[in-house]
Amino acid sequence: MPDTTSSAPLRIALAGLGTVGAGVIRLLDANADLVTARAGRPLEIVAVSARDRNRDRGVDLSGFAWEDDMTQMASRGDVDVVVELVGGADGPALTLARDTIAAGKGLVTANKAMIAHHGLALAESAEAQGTALKFEAAVAGGIPIVKGLREGAAANSIEHIYGILNGTANYILSTMESSGADFATTLKDAQELGYAEADPTFDIEGIDAAHKLAILAAISFGARVDFEAVACEGISRVRAADIAQADALGYVIRLIGMADISTDSSGAPVLLQQVKPCLVPKGHPLAHVTGPTNAVVAEGNYSGRLLFQGAGAGEGPTASAVVADLIDIARGEAGAPFSVPAAALQAMAPAESGARIGQTYLRFTVSDRPGVLAEITAAMRDADVSIESLIQQGRANDGGEVLVAMVTHDGPESCVTHALQLLADSESLTAPPLVMKILED
Numbered sequence: 001m002p003d004t005t006s007s008a009p010l011r012i013a014l015a016g017l018g019t020v021g022a023g024v025i026r027l028l029d030a031n032a033d034l035v036t037a038r039a040g041r042p043l044e045i046v047a048v049s050a051r052d053r054n055r056d057r058g059v060d061l062s063g064f065a066w067e068d069d070m071t072q073m074a075s076r077g078d079v080d081v082v083v084e085l086v087g088g089a090d091g092p093a094l095t096l097a098r099d100t101i102a103a104g105k106g107l108v109t110a111n112k113a114m115i116a117h118h119g120l121a122l123a124e125s126a127e128a129q130g131t132a133l134k135f136e137a138a139v140a141g142g143i144p145i146v147k148g149l150r151e152g153a154a155a156n157s158i159e160h161i162y163g164i165l166n167g168t169a170n171y172i173l174s175t176m177e178s179s180g181a182d183f184a185t186t187l188k189d190a191q192e193l194g195y196a197e198a199d200p201t202f203d204i205e206g207i208d209a210a211h212k213l214a215i216l217a218a219i220s221f222g223a224r225v226d227f228e229a230v231a232c233e234g235i236s237r238v239r240a241a242d243i244a245q246a247d248a249l250g251y252v253i254r255l256i257g258m259a260d261i262s263t264d265s266s267g268a269p270v271l272l273q274q275v276k277p278c279l280v281p282k283g284h285p286l287a288h289v290t291g292p293t294n295a296v297v298a299e300g301n302y303s304g305r306l307l308f309q310g311a312g313a314g315e316g317p318t319a320s321a322v323v324a325d326l327i328d329i330a331r332g333e334a335g336a337p338f339s340v341p342a343a344a345l346q347a348m349a350p351a352e353s354g355a356r357i358g359q360t361y362l363r364f365t366v367s368d369r370p371g372v373l374a375e376i377t378a379a380m381r382d383a384d385v386s387i388e389s390l391i392q393q394g395r396a397n398d399g400g401e402v403l404v405a406m407v408t409h410d411g412p413e414s415c416v417t418h419a420l421q422l423l424a425d426s427e428s429l430t431a432p433p434l435v436m437k438i439l440e441d
């Protein structure tokens with residue numbers, strides 16, 4: 001257990017000296033006085049670990065012990081808290097996390113993949129050990145959303161939580177919007193500028209946002225973390241034509257993670273968790289979130305709508321969140337990692353998304369031949385989907401594919417799903433339709 005009663009330094013072992021790890025060292029050095037004053041005691045790094053001992057990281061490591069095997073940090077007698085900034089849902093990061101908690105030491109991590117997959121078990125162990133498990137940096141980087149929900153909004157029943165949880169996807173969508181360029185070109189530019197990784201799969205396919213959403217949903221609704229239940233769709237199928245069409249209709253496209261709680265027919269709570277590209281009205285606060293910024297909206301029954309916005313990644317913002325957790329631990333503030341004790345988190349079945357009433361944008365890629373529009377509109381009519389607007393975008397010169405975009409009136413999503421089932425075997429459709437929810441103002 002960290003010593004929380006004295007003014008003795010909080011002794012830290014830091015695993016991972018990459019972007020975030022080096023940032024933590026720099027922040028603790030630059031802001032040492034104010035951090036000490038707020039924590040009530042100094043925060044002192046005693047040991048560090050990374051793969052390559054000889055790499056120049058632009059920070060002075062000479063005052064710290066070096067561990068070749070980071071998992072050994074858990075058993076060091078001179079350490080109160082381990083900070084895990086390595087990454088990966090499993091492997092050495094998870095071993096280190098388990099061993100640290102089992103040894104009764106505090107654990108701070110920025111590892112959303114690990115918390116989304118193993119957070120519940122780690123929280124159970126931490127609570128059994130009476131030690132701290134903290135992961136502010138795992139969700140939306142520098143934005144204090146975990147603290148915002150666990151502390152600032154703790155008196156509220158959260159009715160909705162949703163937001164822009166991945167900076168890379170948001171950079172790509174908002175750049176496509178301002179430049180008119182297509183997805184592939186924009187992704188390539190983002191990679192060259194360092195906004196997207198060489199393998200961008202986790203970011204553009206929504207998996208990274210889904211990790212964060214599963215954590216937010218657990219804290220917001222007292223649900224057991226259930227990453228597998230997040231319905232996840234990325235942005236790689238969004239075309240420049242969709243963005244132009246959305247613009248003409250008064251919307252922008254954003255990758256939105258959203259979680260909602262409701263009840264099923266027997267009155268049992270069910271949890272909707274999804275990450276999908278959505279149309280956002282231009283007047284909505286999330287429509288103004290551009291570039292790599294993240295933003296989360298939490299609607300509390302007493303607080304009303306709360307908007308948290310800021311840098312979702314990067315050395316400084318992420319280090320800021322890590323050190324805030326360390327300050328909490330130094331002050332002796334542990335608390336249940338997911339706001340209520342892990343044993344009290346409820347297992348909630350996934351909600352049927354079709355129960356939602358709302359407007360939907362659909363874009364069909366079709367062969368340019370007579371009768372196609374009639375076929376689509378007939379399917380909509382037969383499924384009770386009422387169409388607000390329908391636009392055929394361009395005509396291919398060679399009789400190839402054209403795009404048909406439509407917006408429905410308010411209605412159950414299950415009707416849209418039914419219409420799509422009716423069209424599933426259509427030979428007129430040359431690719432699966434792109435379906436996006438339209439967010440309300």
Ligand SMILES: NC(=O)c1ccc[n+]([C@@H]2O[C@H](COP(=O)([O-])OP(=O)(O)OC[C@H]3O[C@@H](n4cnc5c(N)ncnc54)[C@H](OP(=O)(O)O)[C@@H]3O)[C@@H](O)[C@H]2O)c1
Binds near residue numbers: 017051052055085111
């Ligand atoms: N970057 C961000 O803006 C950001 C934002 C929010 C959350 N996060 C999370 O923070 C964590 C760290 O991210 P990062 O961007 O700092 O990653 P990074 O720059 O790739 O750094 C990872 C560090 O871990 C070390 N490492 C890898 N495998 C190791 C092993 N087996 N033993 C010891 N050290 C090992 C690496 O060592 P070498 O340097 O020697 O290769 C490196 O120092 C991840 O969980 C990430 O999801 C990052």
